[in-house]
Amino acid sequence: MTRNRFTRSFLLAGACTALAALAGCSGIPIQEPVAMGDGVYLTSAYGTDLSEVKAALFESAAEFCDDDDLILHVESFTVDAAPAAEIEDPEDAENEDLKRAGSAELRFSCRKP
Numbered sequence: 400m401t402r403n404r405f406t407r408s409f410l411l412a413g414a415c416t417a418l419a420a421l422a423g424c425s426g427i428p429i430q431e432p433v434a435m436g437d438g439v440y441l442t443s444a445y446g447t448d449l450s451e452v453k454a455a456l457f458e459s460a461a462e463f464c465d466d467d468d469l470i471l472h473v474e475s476f477t478v479d480a481a482p483a484a485e486i487e488d489p490e491d492a493e494n495e496d497l498k499r500a501g502s503a504e505l506r507f508s509c510r511k512p
Contacts, residue, residue: 427455432463438508439474445502449478452503464509474506
């Protein structure tokens, strides 16, 4: 019985580590989908690279739908980009802190394939 408990604990720890690694790959904080009614959900994310924010948001929503063997249907998608900082020195253009930041909001539903 001790061996089964150890094996189960080991597998559970491995699964949790894998999930944490997958979820944290992008480092984009994504809000869990919230039901808005009529089968529509709302989720949002923010970050300094809007391309990554968009990709992470759509991937998260697609996985949410896939859990029920459904496909993602986009109802609306909006992006709110913060103003880019003025860059006077060309060397500053490489600075990660001066990247354009913003947030994105995705309204979606999950539909049968």
